Amino acid sequence: MNFSSLLIIVIIVLGGAYFLGRNRARAISNQGVRMHSLPDHYGTLMALWTGVPALILLLTWHLLEGPVINHLLVAQLPAAIQQADSSTIQLTISKVYNLASASGIAADPSLLPAVEHLTALNERTLILNSGIALSLCLVCFVITFRRIKPELRARSEMERIVNLLLLSSSGIAVLTTVGILASVMFEAWMFFQQVNPLEFLFGTTWSPQVALRADQSGSSGSFGAVPLFAGTLLISSIAMIIAVPVGLMAAIYLSEYASSNVRKYAKPALEVLAGIPTVVYGFFAALTVAPFIRALGTDLGLEVSSESALAAGLVMGVMIIPFVSSLSDDVINAVPQSLRDGSFGLGATKNETIRQVVIPAALPGIVGAVMLAVSRAIGETMIVAMAAGLAANLTANPLDSVTTVTVQIVTLLVGDQEFDSPKTLAAFALGLVLFLATLILNFVAIKIVQKYREQYD
Amino acid sequence: MTDIKKNDSHEKKSNTSTESNTMTTTQLTTREKVELSLGRRRAAETRFRLYGMASVFFGMLCLVVLFTDIASKGTGAFKQTSLTTEIVLDSDYLNLNKESTIDEIRFANFDGLIKRHFAKMLKPKGRSAKRELFKLISPGASWQLQELLLANPDAIDTSVSIELLMDDDVDQWFKHDRELAEGHMNDRLSDQQLVWLNSWIEEGKLDTHFNTLFFTNGDSREPELAGIHGAIKGTLLTLMVTLILSFPIGVAAAIYLEEFAPRNRMTEIVEININNLAAVPSIIFGLLGMAIFINIFGVSRSTPLLGGLVLTLMTLPTIIISARAAIKSVPPSIREAAYGLGASKNQVVFHHVLPLAMPGMLTGTILGMAQALGETAPLLMIGMVAFVVDVPGFINDPSTVLPVQIFLWSDSPERAFLERTSGAILVLLSFLVVMNTTAVILRRRLERRW
Secondary structure, eight states, X not given: OXXXXXXXXXXXXXXXXXXXXXXXXXXXXXXXXXXSSOHHHHHHHHHHHHHHHHHHHHHHHHHHHHHHHHHHHHHHSOHHHHHSOHHHHHHHHHHHHHHHHSTTSOOOGGGHHHHHHHHHHHHHHHHHHHHHHHHHHHHXXXXXXXXXXXXXXXXXXXXXXXXXXXXXXXXHHHHHHHXXXXXXXXXXXXXXXXXXXXXXXXOOOEEOOOOSSTTOOSOOOEXXXXXXXXHHHHHHHHHHHHHHHHHHHHHHIIIIISOHHHHHHHHHHHHHHHHSOHHHHHHHIIIIIHHHHHHHHHHTTOOOOTTOHHHHHHHHHHHHHHHHHHHHHHHHHHSOHHHHHHHHHTTOOHHHHIIIIIHHHHHHHHHHHHHHHHHHHHHOOHHHHHHSOSOOOOOOOTTSOOOOHHHHHHHHHSSOOXXXXXHHHHHHHHHHHHHHHHHHHHHHHHHHHHHHHHHHO | OHHHHHHHHHHHHHHHTTSOHHHHHHHSOHHHHHHHHHHHHHHHHHHHHHHHHHHHHHHHHHHHHHXXXXXXXXXXXXXXXXXXXXXXXXXXXXXXXXXXXXXXXXXXXXXXXXXXXXXXXXXXXXXXXXXXXXXXXXXXHHHHHHHHHHHOGGGTTSEEEEEEEBOHHHHHIIXXXXXXXXXXXXXXXXXXXXXXXXXXXXXXXXXXXXXXXXXXXXXXXXXXXXXXXXXHHHHHHHHHHHHHHHXXXXXXXXXXXXXXXXXXXXXXXXXXXXXXXXXXXXXXXXXXXXXXXITTTOOOTTOHHHHHHHHHHHHHHHHHHHHHHHHHTSOHHHHHHHHHTTOOHHHIIIIIIHHHHHHHHHHHHHHHHHXXXXXOHHHHHTTTTSOOOSOOOSTTSOOOOHHHHHHHHHTXXXXXXXXXXXXXXXXXXXXXXXXXXXXXXXXXXXXXXX
């Protein structure tokens, strides 16, 4: 009996509890006693009390089981391995798991106690787990069943439990943020134990390759992230140079000039651009735009890298156009008509009204929209991972190849990782910088946009 | 009329230009000044309008270029070149008979049989010529013969007509380069190989068929055998996990925040938090998945379960925000009517507000799922980039998803993989079109205007 079948059993018991509770309540009320709540409420209360504690227990057990068993296993390993570094221990433990699941393979005799221990542990935890979960189910069931009486305020009790469940659902969003901060900060802190934070923030050489063995010659790793920040800024700036004017003008045209018919079709069509997966843009940038720019540059006698920042930036700009345009569209529409009418009354043309009245009035909102777009651009991964390079050049030349924070996170973490090498941990430090930067941009932008919206309500 | 006036004022201007500035202002009335500037202002107006039109046009143009580029590259992926040939399933050579077991058939030397067949047919001279000839046939051809025999063991020792898969170089040449002038041709095929191929074309043996393997196979190193079935299955499993987790949690959170939460500092923090999470870069969620789900909870890497968990956290804010908007749009009169009939707060919410808000919530959920469908970056971090040949069976099998498959293939140097990447993109985009259209239709048909 494994986890999923246990889950199914608990759910079946939960359903049964509902019907039993409801029938009992019905039986009581059929005797002519006036109940506090409807039979349904008693049934639901039964189901909640029977199911929820057991489900919570099952889930926490399932999540914590792996680490606890690992911890117990390490104690069974030969002393030599216990003293070794964490990656050797990890490797041995996965060996033990394989041996335990596929019996009959000739094993290293020193691992046998651990294998036997694991098999025994697995059996024991399963019995324990199902025993505890099912008896919890049963105990709660019996207690609640005995409580079904006319004076039990089943509805209010049920509603309290439901509200608690609703509350904890909304808590998951907060937990996510806490989880992001905790995980990223913990690993980043480990990184800064090994690398000076000042060197990380202000160093200008980025070459994260670390010698694998002590006797190996070659690079010892250098973690100056300035080239990455510069590359990110370069590509984002190119993207914003495309996206802000085009997006803003498109929003102005669609909200102020276009007939409702044009608006009806053009607006969703532009928004399709935002719905295209970024991997598709990345493919387009790497295989169509980059070769085109390179060919164009060569014709003009310029030296263009095949992974130029320009190609990635241009495509990213196109991706962000609908983002800027739909947000600005909202804020432009929020400017009250009376301001426009006043301006027309003074004899201004439409374009003067827009430039001198509507845009200044909508400016805070537009700034907020642009900030959200910037945060989107610096966090964008797939386009740059596919179209921008890996070389950490510190340059402002858009025809050169640059790399970005997100590209480096992906390259450092895809494939095998060791969680004690600065190379892997560096990705989390970069993640922390990225998270904080976007968080600040988003926070300020959302505040501005909200404040602006309220102004004219 | 205005033209004459303009000329007049121009003359006046030129006449008075020699005099002092004060004289100019006194001689021009405000009306004249306005009329003087009208031409410039109208031109500015037209220009401004043109900029706007150009911006919208630019956006559309990008969309059209993107789609035509990918469609022109990708439609070839749905066709595959094959060679129709008669081949004798020689029982002596294969060491099989009608009673052979499945295992015996699986290990029989079909590859050798095919080589012998073509060597007999075209009589290549020397080792290198033989090697060139065998290169034209896909390694998948022997698998085709094996499948044929498995389906019909009686076919042994008979001559069967079969459409053998051709190698990806032949496929590309036949589909794209054949009509090109000499010199522009793909140099991956030698002159001798082209002679054989042209003779097959003259005999009408070489032809393209609908590429069913593209939809039924998992990933492969051979482009002509690589398919998206595994990736699609992985995507569906991942989205299933995401939907099962994110819809109930998202709706519950929205109900709490909109209907039950007290208006205080705590609720405000939760709200700001959700809005911020919606704009956090997706790659950060990959870091979270790695550090928490893999390292602490020990969820196994590369599985749809893990992918679904990460995507759940990523789509939750989107779903919560749209569900809240849907709840908000239910007019207060509905609530008041229910209260008036003696319903409790929970009854009002669950019996009246929730059913009325459901279409809006479903629309938001579909859009959130569409976003999750196209997401790649966080899944790269949690190991869904592994080369997985097998089609995943359930949520704890290693698998990949469609966008990641696209990313993997786009790195391959073979031209045939380029075509397949575009083909996979077309499939992905059609999924997205279906989901978004469903959302729009749902909104049109079910959403009520109050």
